[in-house]
Structure formats: C-alpha cells, structure tokens
Amino acid sequence: MMRNVKMLYDTQQKTLFETRNPEQEYLELINKEYNFQDAIEILDKIDWDFQDFRTQYLTHTFHSYPARFIPQIPLSFIKLFTKENETVLDPMCGCGTTLVEAFLNNRNSIGNDFNPLATLITKVKTTLINEDEFRYFNKKLAVMKRYLDLDYRRVDERINNLPNRKVSKIFNRVVISKLESIRETLLDVKEEGHNDLFDLGGVALSSTIWSLVENGNGIDVDDMFLKKVKSMQNDLNKMAKIIKTIPGVRVICGDARKLDVKNDSIDLIVTSPPYVNALDYYRAHMYNMLWLGMDFDLFRKHEIGGHSHFIINRFRLLSEYLGDVLRSMIEMNRVLRKDKLCIIVVGNSSLEYELIESHKFFAEMGKKIGFKPIKTIFRNIDKTRKYTSADIGKIDDEYILVMQKVDDTNISAEDDNFVSDVVREQMLGFREQIKKCQGTSIRSRKPTNERLLKNVDKISEAIETISKDTKIKR
Ligand SMILES: C[S@@+](CC[C@H](N)C(=O)[O-])C[C@H]1O[C@@H](n2cnc3c(N)ncnc32)[C@H](O)[C@@H]1O
Incomplete structure (x- = not known):
C-alpha cells in the first residue's frame, strides 16, 4: 500500500520502477513544468478516461458520495495550472475531491457546499490528526465496545432522543441501540474538547449508516464503525x-450563488455542479444527516438541480437550473484572478425525452460574464462505476469545460434581470433546436410523435415563466 502511495506522489518515482505503466506516464507528464500555452496543449495528451487508474486512495476512501469526480481530474489541472502555495477553489465541493488533491500537492484550498454532510466529509479528509489524539480516541472506543449497551429497554428512550423519529423505521432495535452508543461516545469526545476526533467519528458513523441504508440492516454496526x-x-x-x-484549507457551508470568498483571490477553480433532474442530494443523505443531528431544511430549499417540483412542466426545471448555475458562474468569475482557469465538469441529462447538453449552455453563458471557453474535453466514465439515476438512466460520459477568465464581470449574481435575460436567450435557442428535431434523448421506449411535439409548447410555456422560476427562493 505504501508503495502505491509513493507511486502516486513521489516525483522521483521513475527510479522505483523498471517498467512504466499508463499511470506513471500520466504522472510524469503532469509533473513537468509548462508555460500556460504548453499546458493547454498537454491537456490533449492526457487520456481522460483514466481507465484502470486507482481512484480510491488515502482519504478519498473516507465516505462514498454521489456523482463525485475522479481525483485525476482536479489533480491534472492543479499540477498543470497552479504552483505550490497558490489557491484552488471548489464552490460545490461535495466530498472534497478537489481539496484533497490540492492538500496533497501543497496548494491552499477553499471548498464550499450547501450540504452540511459534504462540508463535514471535506473537512475531515483534509485535517491531519496526531498519534496522541488517536491514542485517546482508541481508548475511548475500546471502553465503548466493552460496555456496549444492549439493554433494549433503553432503546425506546433512545429512539425518543433521536433527532427525528423517522430514523427508527429503517433500522432494527439492536442497530439503533448500537448507533446511539456510538453517538453518545462521540458527544463525550466533543465535550472533552477533541473536536477533530468528533468530526472524524461523525464521518465514520455516517459512512456506517450509508452502508446500512445501501445494504439493509447489519447488526455488526459497532464493528463496521470501529x-x-x-x-x-x-x-x-x-x-x-x-x-x-x-x-491552508478553508471549508465553507454556504451557497455557491453567494460565495464568502474575496474578489480576485483564486488561482484555479475545479468544480462539478449537480446535474439537472438527476438527484436530490438532501434525499440521498437524509438518514446520515438526521443521525448526525444536521439540519437539512435550508439545503433542501436552496439545492441546485433538485427535481421534486415543476412536475407538470419539467422544462421549468431547466430554466431554474440554468439561472442557478449562471449565478454561481458569476461568483466564480468574481473570485477568480484574471487569466486563470475555471474548470466545470458535467454530464448530459435528459428532460421529457430531450437531451440536455449542460456543458454547451454553460459555455454560452460563460461568454456573457467574462469567461472564454478554451476547450471541452469529453471523457467516458468507467463502465463498472456508472452512476445511475431513475430519471436519466445511465450516465456514461461527462464533459470537462475549460474556461479562462478574460474579463471581470460587472454583473452581480443577484441581478435577477440579467439572469432571466441570459436564461431566456438559452431557452429560445433550445426551443429552436427542439423544433427541428424532437426526442433527442430517447434511450428506451419511443413515445408518439404527437407527444414529442408537445415538448415545443412546453418549452414555450417554460419561457413565459423564466423571470419567476430563476428568482432565488427566499
Ligand atoms: C456533483 S456534486 C460535487 C461532487 C464533487 N465534485 C466531489 O468530487 O465530491 C454537486 C454538489 O453541489 C452541491 N450543491 C447543490 N446546491 C448547492 C448550492 N446552492 N450551493 C453549493 N453547493 C450546492 C451538492 O450538495 C453536491 O455536493
């Protein structure tokens, strides 16, 4: 294992190996120094599919997270376009993949996400804890294990003490009792002033709960946790x-449309927004958050790309989504230094049988706010790790949009008129496209032409309500 770790991060690695493999060749390529133009050309030499590359190493293994990107994406841009001690931002950092790579490569980083679980995982993945602290923690956990309380008479009391009683429905009484013992031990640890361990324990507990939700009840939760x-x-x-x-690492639980980051302070942005109509993150993480006592109401309200509304006309989701991403991009422009790169990773989605090529919308919107799209890189997602959603089916490819900040935008992310004008232009272009050809995203049963033709009317209706749909919910 140590050898593998070295392989990734020792720049002198050449001497360690007799034969070169694609992973080594890739690392050699990105570890060299280039000027900006040459670095842009190097992007064409990278095989972005990263097939069979190790993507789970070091703290990347801490917690699974839906639609995270592989570490090689941020790593490539960090190595090619920043120097040590410069600052990298991910405004929708999820489980912190960008920050971990920045941390490992001596770049300062800022991560922002509205999901409190995401920011907790990110913080824990980028916080080193010393041996003495772990010694204290291990003793504490050993005591917990020895006296693990399986007194089921206390379970009801515990269920009543849970942040939300709904939790009890998906776990049996043994599991609840054990999870509560773990939670109580962690609260003790916090009380005794060991905040980093409390956070680490929270991530371990959340990861254990995630496995339970995914795989059903498992009474060995205490062992899983340990x-x-x-x-x-x-x-x-x-x-x-x-x-x-x-x-330096700074993790912020906040809205990407209103970043708590200084103007012109960032040297590189690597991020991946949610997909339109793909997944509600708050739903995916509801049980973990409940157990950790996190409040997810605010996140649910302000989540970008959530899809549990606009059921009658799904194209309204698209205008809302484009408005939200545009506001986030305005903020990205504000905080990024001039001439620096903003990398946005996103896959295609589907709405009412129509293909939504989000990266194309983003590139067009970027041009209106001081970004110059430089290139779009297509990559296949490892077939064995496909991310699936009930609504959009399998996502098997994604796009890496590379944009350079060429101008300061004078627009504020709160400018509702600007946002609705830009989104209207995008939606009008989209309607023209759909007028020419409908059903661009049919992956399964083809609906009737009559049904598909209705999409043009639905898009027209969605255009009517853009001003309302792109407003930020207060
Ligand atoms: C595709 S995921 C990012 C995954 C990340 N690249 C990783 O590797 O873990 C998109 C993220 O956007 C976050 N998000 C949704 N709405 C947001 C908002 N209004 N402000 C900030 N983050 C938001 C979600 O919580 C989710 O973590």
Whole structure:
C-alpha cells in the first residue's frame, strides 16, 4: 500500500520502477513544468478516461458520495495550472475531491457546499490528526465496545432522543441501540474538547449508516464503525508521511450563488455542479444527516438541480437550473484572478425525452460574464462505476469545460434581470433546436410523435415563466 502511495506522489518515482505503466506516464507528464500555452496543449495528451487508474486512495476512501469526480481530474489541472502555495477553489465541493488533491500537492484550498454532510466529509479528509489524539480516541472506543449497551429497554428512550423519529423505521432495535452508543461516545469526545476526533467519528458513523441504508440492516454496526475509524486513522497517517508542509484549507457551508470568498483571490477553480433532474442530494443523505443531528431544511430549499417540483412542466426545471448555475458562474468569475482557469465538469441529462447538453449552455453563458471557453474535453466514465439515476438512466460520459477568465464581470449574481435575460436567450435557442428535431434523448421506449411535439409548447410555456422560476427562493 505504501508503495502505491509513493507511486502516486513521489516525483522521483521513475527510479522505483523498471517498467512504466499508463499511470506513471500520466504522472510524469503532469509533473513537468509548462508555460500556460504548453499546458493547454498537454491537456490533449492526457487520456481522460483514466481507465484502470486507482481512484480510491488515502482519504478519498473516507465516505462514498454521489456523482463525485475522479481525483485525476482536479489533480491534472492543479499540477498543470497552479504552483505550490497558490489557491484552488471548489464552490460545490461535495466530498472534497478537489481539496484533497490540492492538500496533497501543497496548494491552499477553499471548498464550499450547501450540504452540511459534504462540508463535514471535506473537512475531515483534509485535517491531519496526531498519534496522541488517536491514542485517546482508541481508548475511548475500546471502553465503548466493552460496555456496549444492549439493554433494549433503553432503546425506546433512545429512539425518543433521536433527532427525528423517522430514523427508527429503517433500522432494527439492536442497530439503533448500537448507533446511539456510538453517538453518545462521540458527544463525550466533543465535550472533552477533541473536536477533530468528533468530526472524524461523525464521518465514520455516517459512512456506517450509508452502508446500512445501501445494504439493509447489519447488526455488526459497532464493528463496521470501529473498522472504519481504524482505516481512516491509517489513511491519515499515510497522508501525514507524504505531506511536507500543511497547506491552508478553508471549508465553507454556504451557497455557491453567494460565495464568502474575496474578489480576485483564486488561482484555479475545479468544480462539478449537480446535474439537472438527476438527484436530490438532501434525499440521498437524509438518514446520515438526521443521525448526525444536521439540519437539512435550508439545503433542501436552496439545492441546485433538485427535481421534486415543476412536475407538470419539467422544462421549468431547466430554466431554474440554468439561472442557478449562471449565478454561481458569476461568483466564480468574481473570485477568480484574471487569466486563470475555471474548470466545470458535467454530464448530459435528459428532460421529457430531450437531451440536455449542460456543458454547451454553460459555455454560452460563460461568454456573457467574462469567461472564454478554451476547450471541452469529453471523457467516458468507467463502465463498472456508472452512476445511475431513475430519471436519466445511465450516465456514461461527462464533459470537462475549460474556461479562462478574460474579463471581470460587472454583473452581480443577484441581478435577477440579467439572469432571466441570459436564461431566456438559452431557452429560445433550445426551443429552436427542439423544433427541428424532437426526442433527442430517447434511450428506451419511443413515445408518439404527437407527444414529442408537445415538448415545443412546453418549452414555450417554460419561457413565459423564466423571470419567476430563476428568482432565488427566499
Ligand atoms: C456533483 S456534486 C460535487 C461532487 C464533487 N465534485 C466531489 O468530487 O465530491 C454537486 C454538489 O453541489 C452541491 N450543491 C447543490 N446546491 C448547492 C448550492 N446552492 N450551493 C453549493 N453547493 C450546492 C451538492 O450538495 C453536491 O455536493
């Protein structure tokens, strides 16, 4: 394992191997120094499919997260377009893939996400904890295990003490009792002033709950949790050995449409917004958040790309989504230094049998706010790790949009008129496209032509309500 870790991060790696493999060749390529133009050309030399590359190493293994990107995407841009001590931002950082790569490569980083679970995971993945702290924690957990309370008479009391009683419906009484013992131990740890361990334990507990929700009840939750903590400890220790100096990390739980970041302070943005109509993150994480006592109402209200509304006309979701992403892009332009790169990773979606090529909308909107699209890289997603959604089917490819900030935008992300004008233009172009050809995204049963033709009317209706649909919900 240590050897693998070295393989990734030792720049002197050439000497360690007799034969070169694609992973080594890739690392050699991105580890060289280039000027800006040459670095742009190097992008064409990378095989972005990264087939068979290791994507789960060190703290990337801490917690699964829907639609995260592979570490090689941020790593490539961080290496090619920033220097040590410069600052990388991911305004919708999810589980912190960009920040972990920045951390490992001595770049300062800022991560922002509205999902409190996302920011907790990101913080824990980029916080080293020393051996003494772990010794204290292991003792505490050993005591918990020894006296693990399986007194079911207390379960009802515990269920009543849970942040939300709904939780009890998906777990049996043994599991609830054990999870509560873990939670109480963590609260003790916090009380005793060990905040980083409390956060680490929260991520381990959340990861255990995630496995339970995915795989059904498993009464060995205490062992699952303890194993998780052990493997997290090992990964953090390995990370500590690799890192020469600890770069700055700032994690913000906030809205990407109103970033708490200074103007012109960022050297690179690598991010991936939610897909339109793909997945409600708050739903995916509801049980974890409930158990950790997190309030997800605010996130549910302001989540970009959520799809549990506009049921009658799904194209209204598209205008709302484009408005939200445009506001986030205006903020990205504001905080990015001039001439620096903004990388947005996104896949295609589907709405009412029509293909939504989000990256094309983003590139067009970017041009209105001081970004110059430089190139769009297409990549296949590893077939074995396809991310599936009930609404859009399998997502098997994604696009990496590379834009350069060429101008400061004078527009504010709160300018409702500007946002609705830009979205209207995009939606009018989309309607023209659909007038010429409908059913662009049919993956399964083809609906009737009559049904498909209705899409043009639906888009027209959605255009009528753009001003309302693109307003930020207060
Ligand atoms: C595709 S995921 C990002 C995954 C990330 N690249 C990773 O590797 O983990 C999109 C993220 O956008 C976040 N998000 C949704 N609405 C947001 C908002 N209004 N402000 C900030 N983040 C938001 C979601 O919580 C989710 O974590």
